[in-house]
Amino acid sequence: MHSTSIFDNHFDTFSSQEPQRAPIGVFDSGVGGLTVLRQIYQQLPNESIIYVGDTARLPYGIRSQTEILQFVREILHWMQQQRVKMAVMACNTSSALALDIVRQEFNFPILGVILPGAKAAVQQGQRIGVIATPATAQSNAYRQAILEINPNVQVWQVSCPEFVPLIEQNRIHDPYTTEIAKTYLEPLLRQEIDTLVYGCTHYPHLSPVLRSLLPSQVKLINPAVHVVAACSQELDILGIKNTHPPMPTRFAVSGCPQQFTQSGLHWLGYTPMVEQVCFADAVVS
Numbered sequence: 001m002h003s004t005s006i007f008d009n010h011f012d013t014f015s016s017q018e019p020q021r022a023p024i025g026v027f028d029s030g031v032g033g034l035t036v037l038r039q040i041y042q043q044l045p046n047e048s049i050i051y052v053g054d055t056a057r058l059p060y061g062i063r064s065q066t067e068i069l070q071f072v073r074e075i076l077h078w079m080q081q082q083r084v085k086m087a088v089m090a091c092n093t094s095s096a097l098a099l100d101i102v103r104q105e106f107n108f109p110i111l112g113v114i115l116p117g118a119k120a121a122v123q124q125g126q127r128i129g130v131i132a133t134p135a136t137a138q139s140n141a142y143r144q145a146i147l148e149i150n151p152n153v154q155v156w157q158v159s160c161p162e163f164v165p166l167i168e169q170n171r172i173h174d175p176y177t178t179e180i181a182k183t184y185l186e187p188l189l190r191q192e193i194d195t196l197v198y199g200c201t202h203y204p205h206l207s208p209v210l211r212s213l214l215p216s217q218v219k220l221i222n223p224a225v226h227v228v229a230a231c232s233q234e235l236d237i238l239g240i241k242n243t244h245p246p247m248p249t250r251f252a253v254s255g256c257p258q259q260f261t262q263s264g265l266h267w268l269g270y271t272p273m274v275e276q277v278c279f280a281d282a283v284v285s
């Protein structure tokens, strides 16, 4: 089932006649990508955005590569139908397991969070900790990306399976969340890391908790900041940065729209208009 949006026609007209006015597609399994969206609002205020949250199928971080690839392809096909000019994988798990494969399959640029995050980390530290979903940690994507840039630094990755469900349930200030965060950070603190990378876009939502548990000299790297900077550069290079006022952000989720409206209000500070989409319908096989 495809829901129509009041924005569809505008986006269509823009993308065929004036490509710079076409939207950028941003996707995540849930509210994690909102940390990237907030950066887009700051760094690229003229861009129109279509935000996808695959909330019916989260968390991605405990899925197999085959499943992630399928979900990512479905979302990107749907975005292609919406005529996006660029897509941002605001999801480390997808960036780690699917980006290199799907990049060749679509005719618009697709950016992921891992390389920009890795570049920022090596600029900051020598003893780098990465907290991530089980799938991202297991993929070794951060370690590889970081060591490729600088083989002389040290990298420790910790899988944090409980964080995404806790964040999706908005249990940030629950004492249990602090307890579990202590457990996840403990091996990294033992290694005396000087830098910690949020290897999942959900985790910046936990920053008050994580900051309170880390020594003040440990630098926190939020790859969202750096992927949006990369996005801005790419738009300049391609000559498709929007200079007109943007359309309101369009939100499309596979799960419950009302629930996402609540989360959107909490994390963005305004009430988003959210529609429900079945992304699997976008792929005609």
Ligand code: DGL
Pocket: 028, 029, 030, 032, 033, 058, 059, 060, 061, 062, 090, 091, 092, 093, 094, 133, 136, 164, 199, 200, 201, 202
């Ligand atoms: N926020 C995503 C990431 O950066 C996905 C988390 C999940 O759904 O497990 O990996």
